[in-house]
Amino acid sequence: MTDGIYQPVPDSYFDIDNATKENGFTMPSDILTCSLLRTLATSKPAGKFLELGTGTGLSTSWILDGMDNDSTIISLDNDETLLQIARTFLGQDKRLDLVQSDGEEWIKSNKGQKFDYIFADTWHGKYLLLDEVLEMISKGGFYIVDDMLPQPNWPEGHQEKAINFVKYLENRSDLVVTKQHWATGIIIAVKK
Numbered sequence: 001m002t003d004g005i006y007q008p009v010p011d012s013y014f015d016i017d018n019a020t021k022e023n024g025f026t027m028p029s030d031i032l033t034c035s036l037l038r039t040l041a042t043s044k045p046a047g048k049f050l051e052l053g054t055g056t057g058l059s060t061s062w063i064l065d066g067m068d069n070d071s072t073i074i075s076l077d078n079d080e081t082l083l084q085i086a087r088t089f090l091g092q093d094k095r096l097d098l099v100q101s102d103g104e105e106w107i108k109s110n111k112g113q114k115f116d117y118i119f120a121d122t123w124h125g126k127y128l129l130l131d132e133v134l135e136m137i138s139k140g141g142f143y144i145v146d147d148m149l150p151q152p153n154w155p156e157g158h159q160e161k162a163i164n165f166v167k168y169l170e171n172r173s174d175l176v177v178t179k180q181h182w183a184t185g186i187i188i189a190v191k192k
């Protein structure tokens with residue numbers, strides 16, 4: 001077995017990838033992670049999805065590709081320039097609600113909502129307001145994060161933060177957690 005992805009990539013993926021490179025965005029989700037996100041998305045028919053950290057919509061395009069027609073996704077980012085790229089290539093998809101908001105503000109005003117699948121790809125819902133976001137996962141729902149393997153650009157102190165974050169997830173009695181040393185380092189947790 002190799003890491004190759006031999007299934008078709010989402011229609012808009014290469015357009016978004018080109019626009020992302022032109023924009024110079026430095027934090028795009030990698031394609032292996034995206035492929036896993038799509039596979040997991042397909043396991044939640046009629047699911048309610050949440051993505052924290054849209055960026056330019058790379059991961060969003062893969063999640064949408066895995067979702068069925070009865071599913072919906074809210075994806076948010078605080079950077080309108082990045083969101084504009086996602087809007088250009090994905091905005092016509094009626095299942096998608098692209099929201100420009102600060103993560104903290106959005107989470108605090110949407111505490112009552114429940115989701116079957118959360119991809120937490122920004123500070124909030126990962127290193128900030130973690131309990132609030134874990135509370136939003138439905139029973140049997142996924143909580144997914146990437147970028148957990150050490151990276152050369154991590155600022156001083158970030159590795160310790162990451163270690164504590166993983167320990168915290170592993171100690172939660174309401175989560176079943178798997179860590180993967182693959183792609184950028186993935187954690188998949190399911191809510192009991």
Ligand SMILES: C[S@@+](CC[C@H](N)C(=O)[O-])C[C@H]1O[C@@H](n2cnc3c(N)ncnc32)[C@H](O)[C@@H]1O
Binds near residue numbers: 027057059077082124
């Ligand atoms: C790792 S990137 C997301 C990558 C994206 N999922 C992709 O597929 O390329 C993290 C994102 O978090 C956003 N972000 C940073 N601070 C934020 C905040 N306070 N509220 C909302 N989004 C924020 C950044 O603009 C950036 O797009």
